[in-house]
Amino acid sequence: MNGQPWQAWAEQLATGVALVDADLRVRWLNPALAELLGSGTRSTVGQPLALWLPAPEDLAQARRALDEARFVQLREAVLSAFDERTLEVDLGMQPDGEGGLLLEVHALAARSQAASPLSATLRGFAHEVKNPLAGLRGAAQLLQRRVDGTELQALAGLIIDEADRLAALANRLLHRDHAAQPGAVNIHQLLDRLSELLQAAPSPPRLRHDYDPSLPDVRGDADRLQQVLLNLARNAVEAGARTLTLRTRAEHGVRAGARMLRSALRVDVIDDGPGVPAELHDTLFEPLVSGRADGTGLGLALSREIAHEHGGELRCSGRAGETVFSLYLPLERGHE
Structure with a gap:
């Protein structure tokens, strides 16, 4: 997990990703997670995980994932954002092979906004499509730079625009900005x-x-x-x-x-x-x-x-x- 290519790829994900060390201090996080927490990536590095995962039982599960070298999934865990918001998330934790943990964070829609049974059904679907969309967008960007001809470049641009639009729709299902933007x-x-x-x-x-x-x-x-x-x-x-x-x-x-x-x-x-x-x-x-x-x-x-x-x-x-x-x-x- 230490290579720069891996981090460069993870920085493009719409899903929040972080690395913490054996002392449960943040070693690295991607921009998506920093935005979710309302913090900067640099200011968050070095801080204890307990600052934004405050529940003792959740921290105990993180320690368990480290000690037993196994994957642990937390459903509907509560994070404390740096702007005093609380966020409900699904949190996956697995060993990174270097004595620390890789965290994957999926923000959930607020319960007050999740009244629609359909939106609840689509939440899991939105989780699944965000990462493939990021990969699709990246591939289209490479094509746009490498192909010759305005028609092919325009088609690649069409893919990029659609990937951005669908990612925005997925984010609205998963995050607090679920309401329409009129x-x-x-x-x-x-x-x-x-x-x-x-x-x-x-x-x-x-x-x-x-x-x-x-x-x-x-x-x-x-x-x-x-x-x-x-x-x-x-x-x-x-x-x-x-x-x-x-x-x-x-x-x-x-x-x-x-x-x-x-x-x-x-x-x-x-x-x-x-x-x-x-x-x-x-x-x-x-x-x-x-x-x-x-x-x-x-x-x-x-x-x-x-x-x-x-x-x-x-x-x-x-x-x-x-x-x-x-x-x-x-x-x-x-x-x-």
Whole structure:
């Protein structure tokens, strides 16, 4: 664990990583963990682990991992950040081969923000995707520097941007910034971005655009709304659609849960695939429900949750050959 190449790789991880010595003092930590703790990497080196892992029973488990040279996993341990916050984490500890411990820290969403059963399900998934995303981003950066031609460099840049966006989504599920980050969103820019991503696929679908250019911006989290559109389009393609139509309209008097929207922006993703199986109509947006043998059943459930976060709704209608998924987002009062 002493080599510089290993540390250079670990410094790129979105997961918090640290090394402590036999006296349980911090020998090294990566920027992700320093940011989580609200400290600098240099100022933390040399400090006792007890400063941010204060529970005696947790420290005893760290000592056990050292003495017995074995891996120890702490679930829902509490860390004390340097800005007086407390953080709930999953903490893995294993011998580093040099008399110390390698720590891997995964921050968990605060319980008050983890009310959604879906978000709880996705927390473990978010843990798993962050490190592969860091590796994917690094590989794309190398490709971007080494390939010739603006088209190939642009494709590598597309991979980097998507890796960053997905890492940000994973962080919001795992950390305290789980709430959406609202701002003005041009829905047509998101749809144009979606078209770029679909056209970069090995067998892209035919795309048709039917936009209402007079529609104003909506207020929302651009990354999350992009994920909804991407989920809808990829679901259609994976189900066998060959043509997608992306349509935008304004609509009045839309019910979103218990709320009535006087005016809403509607985004339709229309596909010519086989349609939704009849037995799934009533449970289509529930977690772990999928019409494909290799499907996870998370994409549509997450998409509806994001729509609800924005005060909107997600619906499905149509028939085989013309399936329509409609995302409704409230327009600002000035446009109602």
